Amino acid sequence: MRLVLLGPPGSGKGTQAARLQKHFRIPHISTGDLLRAEVAAGTPLGLKAKEVMDRGELVSDEILLGMLEARLSQEDVVKGFILDGYPRNLVQAAALEELLNKINQPLDAVVQLEVDADSLNKRIAMRSAVQGRTDDNPDSVRKRLEVFRESTAPVSGFYEARGKLALVNGIGTLDKVTDDIQSAIDSVKPPESD
Ligand code: ADP
Numbered sequence: 063m064r065l066v067l068l069g070p071p072g073s074g075k076g077t078q079a080a081r082l083q084k085h086f087r088i089p090h091i092s093t094g095d096l097l098r099a100e101v102a103a104g105t106p107l108g109l110k111a112k113e114v115m116d117r118g119e120l121v122s123d124e125i126l127l128g129m130l131e132a133r134l135s136q137e138d139v140v141k142g143f144i145l146d147g148y149p150r151n152l153v154q155a156a157a158l159e160e161l162l163n164k165i166n167q168p169l170d171a172v173v174q175l176e177v178d179a180d181s182l183n184k185r186i187a188m189r190s191a192v193q194g195r196t197d198d199n200p201d202s203v204r205k206r207l208e209v210f211r212e213s214t215a216p217v218s219g220f221y222e223a224r225g226k227l228a229l230v231n232g233i234g235t236l237d238k239v240t241d242d243i244q245s246a247i248d249s250v251k252p253p254e255s256d
Contacts, residue, residue, distance in 0.1 A: 063088055063142040064167060065247065066149070066158075068217060069175030070210040071203065072182040072189070073232045074239065078175070079146040081240050089138050093147035096129050097121060115197050118205030120213065123153050131161060142170075151213040155220045170251045172221040173243050175232035182207065226250055 063086050067075040076092055083090040097115060100108030107129075111121045130148060133139075149155040162168050177185075183203070190198035197206070221227040228246035232239055 063144075063171075063247070063251075064162070064169050065142070066145045066169055066172040066221075067175065068172060068214070068221075069232060070177065070182055070214075071206045072185040073175040073177045074185075075146045075175060077236065078239060078243060079144045081236065082144050082243065085240075085244075086142065086144070088142040088144060090144045090146060091130075091133055091139075091148075093126060093130065093145075093150075095147075096133065100129075116202060118197055118202035118209065120150055120209060123151070123157065126150075126154060127157050127161075130158070134161065134165070149214075149217055150209075152216055152220060155217050169221075169226055171228060171247045172218075172226045172250075173246050174218055174227060174229050175239070175243075176229055177232040179207070181233060 065082070067079055069075050076094075079090040079092065097108070097111050101112045101115070102108070107125060111125065114121050126148060134143070145158075149158050159168075186198055186203050189195070197203075218227055228250045230239065230242045230246050234242075
């Protein structure tokens with residue numbers, strides 16, 4: 063199963079990806095987590111990325127593609143993956159498609175979690191209190207939502223045109239959303255893939 067989760071910041075991609083990872087027994091690849099690991103390790107890439115992330119802007123497409131290529135070449139992705147946080151714009155969507163075509167492992171489904179703006183703001187405020195992420199401050203959150211609307215929202219059309227997009231309501235209990243994601247995957251996934 064090769065799956066992309068789309069949705070604005072706070073829509074629950076990370077939470078749901080962690081649940082799906084257990085169900086499908088495939089790795090959850092979060093580009094936000096990969097970047098935060100670089101920041102925590104103090105690598106040159108991490109130092110460069112931190113400021114951009116704290117402002118709520120997108121880290122460069124080149125850095126992301128390099129990181130993703132390295133991650134997708136690891137052995138644990140042979141059975142598939144759940145990608146969370148990538149692609150975030152059309153350039154990244156095209157790069158991912160090319161990369162996966164090259165290794166003959168196209169996506170099975172793209173699930174977009176839909177959550178209204180009010181709920182997003184409330185969820186991020188709660189997460190900020192619990193996790194203390196330095197980019198969960200009001201200015202950065204506003205910027206991330208704007209980047210989502212301008213750069214990431216068009217990615218849905220890219221996958222819709224390929225018959226891979228399914229929309230799921232991200233409001234509801236964790237179990238209900240997980241169930242709805244699984245049904246959504248079944249509705250677009252080619253029957254022969256696992
Ligand atoms: P959220 O979905 O709450 O914004 P993420 O953990 O997915 O959180 O991402 C945090 C930050 O990491 C983003 O605001 C951005 O700066 C950077 N980032 C993550 N994924 C990408 C990507 N695909 N392209 C560019 N920047 C990214």
